[in-house]
Structures are given as C-alpha cells and as structure tokens.
Amino acid sequence: MNRHALSSMLVPVAALGSLTGCSMKPKDNKPEKKPNIIVIMTDDHTTQGISCYGSQLIQTPNLDRIANEGMRFDNCYVSNAISGPSRACILTGKMSHINGFTDNSQTFNGDQETFPKLLQKSGYQTAMIGKWHLNSDPQGFDFWSILLGQGEYYSPDFKENGKEIREKGYVTDIITDKAIKFIENRDTSKPFAMLYYHKAPHRNWMPAQRHLGIYNDITFPEPETLFDDYSTRGRAAKETMMEIANHMWNDWDLKIATPEELAGEYDDTRAADINKAEVARANQQSNGLQQLRAAYNRMTPEEKEVWNKAYAKRIEEFRTKEMKGKELISWKYQQYIRDYLATTLAVDENVGRLLDYLEQIGELDNTIIVYTSDQGFFLGEHGWFDKRFMYEECQRTPLMIRYPKAIKAGTVSKALSMNIDFAPTFLDFAGIEIPKEIQGRSLRPVLEHEGNIPENWRKAVYYHYYEYPSWHMVKRHYGIRTERYKLIHFYNDADYWELFDMQNDKNELNNVYGKPEYKKVQEDMTKLLYELQQEYKDTDPTEQTIQFFKGDDGANKH
Template identity: 65%
Template sequence: MKPNSRLHARPSVRLAAVPLSVAALTGCGTPEATRQPNIVIMMTDDHTCQALSCYDNRLVETPNLDRLAREGMLFENCYVANAISGPSRACILTGKYSHKNGFTDNSRTFDGSQQTFPKLLHDAGYQTAMIGKWHLNSEPQGFDFWSILVAQGEYYSPLFIENGEEKIEPGYVTDVITDKAIGWLEQRDKDRPFAMLYYHKAPHRNWMPAQRHLGIYDDKVFPEPETLLDDYATRGRAAREQEMEIGRHMWPEWDLKLISPEQLRSDLGEAEQESDANKADVKRANDWLSSVKQFQDAYNRMTDEEKTRWDAAYAPRLAEWEKIRGTASPEEIVRWKYQQYMRDYCAVIKGVDENVGRLLDYLEKIGELDNTIVIYTSDQGFFLGEHGWFDKRFMYEECQRTPLLVRYPKAVAAGTRSKALAMNIDYAPTLLDFAGVEIPADIQGRSLKGVLTSKGEIPAEWRTGVYYHYYEYPSWHSVKRHYGIRTERYKLIHFYNDVDEWELYDLQEDPNELRNRYDDPAYAAVREEMHARLKELQAEADDTDPDELQSEFFQGVENL
C-alpha cells in the first residue's frame, strides 16, 4: 500500500563505545568456549503455522524452514501478546506487553528511546542491523545499520529508508531484503559477534508473488478448513460484526487480482466511470476505488516486462471469474475465492522459504551458521479461511499462535519439539541470556534458554497460562477490543468497549473454538477458575484495569 507520510525525524546512527573487556572477550582468536553467539531473527508478516510444512503439510512445502525445525527446536505453543503487526514488533523489541511499551495499536508511534534488546546487545559489544519491515512509525535506534521499508512496504521496486536516506530498490522485496542482509554480513567486523533483525514484508496482504512464482499453484486444489462456511451462530457480536470474511470483505481487485490489464493501465477517473453500479452504495464505491487505486499503484511499480507476465498469469483467473460471478451461489463464491487466496498466499510463502534457504546457505558458506542462534517467527498467525476469515487480530488460535523455530546446535538438540507455553515477549530475555547479558528486571518475558537446552522439557515453575490484549478498535476489519487468558486446555476472552461479552472455550473438546461454554452450567467451575487465573495474570503483567485503556481511533490506509 502506498505510504501517506514519511517516517519521523532522522537522527544519525552512532556506534556506541565498546567496553574494553567485552571487546577483548569477543575479539579475534577468542576461545570457542567463551565466544558469544551471533544472532539472526528471521521474521515474516502474517505467516501462520498452517503454512509451514514442519507444522502442517497440507497447504505448502517449506523445505528451508523445515530445515530449521529438523536441525533445531520447534515450539508447538508459542503465542503473541497482541496479534497485530506493530504492537507485536514492539513486544519483541522490548520484552514487554503493549500497555508497557506504549505501542498498543498501529496508530501509535514507537518510543525508540526506550530500552530494547538490540540496544542492550549493542552496548555489550554486538554489531547490530535492522533490515526489512519495521512498521513502528519511528526510526530504528540501537543499530549500526538499518534499511527499512516505509510503512507496509511494496512487493515490487520497494522504497527503503537506509540510515536516513530514501532509495527505491529494483526487484522483488523478499529477494531485496535478503540481498541487503547478505551485503551487511559481508562488510561487518569479523572480530565481533553480530545481531541482525531480518524482517520480511511477505506474506502480508495483498500477496503478490515473485515473477518466478506466478501461477505455480494454479492447478492445486487446496483443502478447505472445516469452518470455512462458519455462520457464527454460537458466538457473540464480535464474531458476527467483524469485517474480515473472504466472501464479503476481500477486495476483488486488490486482494484477488480480479481486474483487467486495461483497468490497471487506465486513468483512475476513466475507471471510475465504469463503476456506476457501485455508486449506489457509498461504502462499497469507496472500497472499490481504494481497491483499484492501491492495486494500480502496486502494479505500476513493475517493469513493462513484469506487467506483461503478470497480465498473462492472471488472465485465466479473471476469465473464470467473469464466467461464474453471476451464476454461482454465495457458498460457491466463498469456496472459489478461498482457492485464489491460497494460491497467492502460498506462492508468496515460496519466495520467503527460498530466501531463508539462501541466507542459511550464506551463513554456512562463511562458517558462521553453527555459531549463530537462528530464530524464525512471525508477528502473529493468520486466518487462512478458518471461520471464513482472512487477517488476524482475534485471540482465536489461528492468529494468537505463531510459529517459533530455533536453531543453535551448540545448545539446542536437533529435531526437538516443546509444548512449553512460550510468548513473543520471551525472545528478548532469551537472546540476552544466551549472550551473557544481564536481563533487566523490568522485562516481562521469560528466558526460553532452559527449555531450549533441555530438549524442550518444561522447567519447574514455568507459566501455565498466556495473557493477550488487543486494542485496535474501531479500525480495519472491525475486530472488537478484547483480552483474555489461554491455558493448556481452556481459553477465556472478554470483549469490551462497545460490548461486554465473555467467551470460554474447551480447546481439548472444541479445538475449532465453535462452542462458547461461558454460560454452560457444566463449565461453571472452570469459568470461576479461569477468571481467577486471568486476574493473576493481569496483576503479573500490571494490566490491572484493562477496560479503561482507550485506543485512539485509527486512520491510515498503510495499516491495512
């Protein structure tokens, strides 16, 4: 999506002085036993567990990501504190919940002066870099080098701000980010450990594949989720009043590429003349114009040769749509749109997997792979048709849960899995712990080092529940504000602000979260216990009056 503003002021990036003792510890010739590990965090945007074959092989094969699981540890139960892009990134940087780091929703500006784990690593002698999608509405601090996408970024010929200077990079965004990562590694100081945040735009909406992947899944029929045609009859207003249904809320032009080359290449004013049928509904007309304009902007970032290949790749889909749109039933339309959605989403994942492999191969080539803690994660999960939805935000399992893979053969046994309840606020203390850096007392996450070094065993006194709080309403997709607790078996959610509704799910008996048991007498004791545990978690998180924190009304198309 086209950004509507620049980032804020551009402070120059300065290198912090390296303490002599740390420099000596990490210098050339350091004994292997005392060497601090390098760190690479690989993060994607909206890559859900259902689309990694090491978690679930029904949709897409991800051999390079599977390598991380095969050679390291896979966390089966990692959860985010707030399932939306910017807030999740702020949680990862600070090791703190959203209400503590101040970035509760995407309309906020991240306070870069606050404590973050890259700053702490930098002060301990690490050279640091941030490359790719930042999405925090302020410039990175604590990095020797940074090159970030503006707002959401573009798939083709993306605009970066690199150490304060704008530059448009030709090519496909996932490839370009990897090129930049490898380029920085090539010029780094070889005598010091490094920590690099390697953050991809993909597979964020609108799922534009690389040229080499156009049409690769056109012949595949993807399995439908059991709840694709969910009618929300057993849940409250939050599930019924959202605006993220594949059938009703996907923009045909922007999301599904249902727009002719002639429209894409035309003046928007001319295209508007063709939309008389839409003008009867103002909201629908505005959505249509936004959909066309945004896709035109993205399309026009391609070269003429790329446009020609793109037009040819999507011509069959457009022809099929014209054939069925007036005759198919609503259920058939949902099923058809789901297939197109999956074809694009999984093709974009293909580019991510290839580039993860490229970076792993480079680290192996230079002899640093086994000296490096490699983490792969996403800013949250994503709905791939479950409940008929796309997008995220809800505390439901598909988006609260996020992938977490960790490879570090010096401490993490290959091919291990853990059921420990992990959170994205745990990444910061874990990395500080492995680096031998003191973990500040105000960090709210817990180090996963004990889990990683014990073949996934859950330590004594480990958490038995995870806390969640979502604030971005009213805003895109109309997901109501809510908070709650998830334990090994149960989930309790409170939707608030313009509603006051509670939901309770038994995940063992109802993994699809279809039957709200909150008012079921058979679950009265469970409900009471979950309320007590929720209060305990809120006290631990210092979120003791959650209904009173009001998120400002969000505006800005870049945060779709």
C-alpha cells in the same frame, strides 16, 4: 504433478549441516565466543502455511530445516495479534500497554530500552533490515534499511540509515540481498545481531515473478470452518469485517482487474491521501483498483506481461461464470490461498539462501537462528482472512530456533511461550543481565533441556487487543490461554465472555461460558486471568484503551 512435488522442485531442500554437541563450555580457557543472533520474521505467516507444523497446503523445506536442526515450539503465542504492537513487544520484552504501542496508528517510542540496544552496548554489531512498521526510525542499530510503511512487493522503497531509496526487483529477494551484504561487510571482530524482517506474505499477497500462476491448476482443501455462521459465539465474530465472502476487495485482493484497467496513469503523490481515505471507506472496491494499479505500475513492462498471463484465466472465470453463495466463497478462497502460498515460496527460498551462506562462511552453527511471524493468520478458517482475534489461528505464531551448541536437533516443545520471551532469551544467551522491566521469560531453560517444561514455568499466556474501531472492526478483548482452555472477555462497546475447551473443541466453535459443567473451570480461569493482569500490570485495560481513542479536547472519537 501434486502441489508438494511441484513446490519441492522449486525450493530444493538444503543439505543438512553437521551438528555439534550441546556443550557451551569454553575450551582451553579461552573466552567463550558469543553467539551471533538472527531473527527472521515474516508478516502474517501462520503455522497452517508451514510444513513442519503439519500443513497440508505447502512444503517449506528451508523453514523446516530450522526446526529439524533445532527446536519447534508448538505453543508460542503473541500478546497482541497485530503487526506493529507485536514488533514492539518483541523489541522490548514488554506488553503493549507497558511499551506504549498498543495500536498500529501510534508511534513507537524508540528512546526506551530494547534488546538490540543492549546487545549493541555489550559489543554486538547490530542491523535492522526489512519491514519495521513502527512509524519511527530504528534506534540501537549500526545499520538499518527499512521498508517505508507496509512496503511494496515490486520496486520497493527503503529508508536506509536516514536516506530514502528505491530498489529494483522483488522485495523478499532484495531484503535477503541486503542481509547477506551486511554479514559480508560486518566487523568480524564482533558478534552480530540482525533483525531480518520480511514483508511477505502480507496482504495483498503478490508472488515473485518466478511463482506467478504456480498454483493455478491446484485445488486446495477447504478448512472445516470456511462456512462458519458464528451462531455459537458472541457479537465480535458476527460483526467483524474480514470475511472472504464479503470483505475481500475484488481488485486488490483477488487480482481480477484487466490489463486495460490497470494501465491507467496513477500519481504516486496521491497514495497517502488514498490510504487515509481507506480507513474511513475500508470496503470500497474503487480504492482497491487504485492500490493495485499503483503496485502494478511499479513493475517493468516484462514483469507486467508475466503478471497479465498469470491472472488471465482467473479474470475470465470471474467475469464469465455466474457464481454466488457457497460456490463464490469457495472460488474466492482458492484464489486467495493460491496467492498467499505462492508468496510464501519466495520466503522459504530466501531463508534457505541465507542458511547456505552462513554455512559457507562457517558461521551457521555459531548463530542463534530464530524463525517467527508477527502473529498467525486466518487462511479461510471461520470464513476469514486477517488476524487480530485471540482465536488460535492468529494468536498462535510459528517459532523455530536453531543453535546446535545448546539445542538438540529435532526437538519439539509444548511450553507455553510468548513473543515477549524473545528479548530476554537473546540477552540470556549473550550473557547480558536481563532488565527487571522486561516482562517475558528467557526460553533458555526450555531450549537447553530438549523442550521440557521447567517446574516453575507459566501456566497461561496473556493477550490484549486494542485496535477498535478500525480496520476489520474486531472488538477489543483480553484473555488467557492455558494448555487446555481459553478465556476471552470482549469489552468497550460489548461486554461478554467466551470460554473454549481446546481439547474437545479445537476449532473454537462452542462457547461453554456459563455452562454448569464448566463452572469450576470458569472460576479457576477467571482467577488466573486476574492474577496475570496483576503480574503484567494490566489492571484496568478498559480505561487504558479508552484514553487512546480520545482526542486532544478529551472527546471520545467514536
């Protein structure tokens, strides 16, 4: 049986709901009912892992339903491809250097204006459920239940309206249970807005019990650039630490610890200290075993038994086969992609469960349903896992929106969009004035006109990544992406440029910066870059990031 058929058996395609017309005019002079809003966000879910984006790896029928009954954006990009900063950009509609959360180690200033606060003030009942990851308590929500830190896949801990609790079960299922319960218990006299944020499929990719081992006998196609040698780009690609070959942890990522090794006692009180130590010793496999042991010991004895059976063959292969070089990289890639995709299956199932529930209670067509991720992710492209770079696999993020009152089913838009556009879009549809401080643009003109691009739409998206030196050691950089070209400037401990012709080099392998035939393109792109830096008030990015890496005494930390 092929993987597509197998996946489809496990995740039945939801029946298509009836579509209404696109008119939003009130009838019988009654006040127009404001739409509910549900933002579904996953962590590290990339377009390569969604079938409506053409994935050859997996079928995701319930996610596809949102696109098939709404609009798929093919050119949606994040402004900073890392979890916390991306979430802050979505909440505020402002770039990282403006909302103040440039880096995962910072604390989000919840006192600033956000779209949930504005919705709440205008009469919406609001909720935040799932992965928050902003190092602060949510504000602007009538109900919130958030994972502690990155969250756990099994028996996860939540902070719910200020109280810490541990829930039994699998995290993706639990978050959906909480989301449905909120809708069940809502004040039906008000519209609601819910952020329904999943942990999955974030590292270390632990599938639900029902999906453990599901792809053990499937060999997935390798990406064209799995064995990239980075010879045609600058230092950043060569010096990063996210190679499948060298930087995946055998135990934590690849799950090759035996039941005997995982059976050791583990003191939860040590977890915080171990995680802090990992920042300084990020490549030490011993910490990977400790972390996996902690996650494993959250399982029930019955769950452990299923886990042990699912990974037995993998462990035996790793310990008995003498693999090296490309053979070993290919083997690691297969284990990685099997777990990543298996973890994604529960997301698709649960999105389908939520859509079916909304249809059952008659709220599906009156709800703006958004599916997105905090950014994309490398699934072996360039030999990498993780994100952070301005390269296409992680700067680009999925975006599908369903709302039949305004969006024609089955439409696709090529409009250059950004995650800072989400906030003004929601406010626009809710009839709330968009604050001048918001830097994004409402997507409503695109959504209501079958994805066509308005004449005055943006010509490029802007990007700025700050978190260096830190996890995976991706250097700081900023740049722009137009319909055809991408210009990147790496700075701080490096100073060089990359220019890619995306039409002729979809894999971003050939840096054409400085080549005579691209002189005019380079000049135009550089001019546009500086114009956008003025527009977004990011006129001295180097100085802004240096300040973050200084201590209280003003000494540079690195």
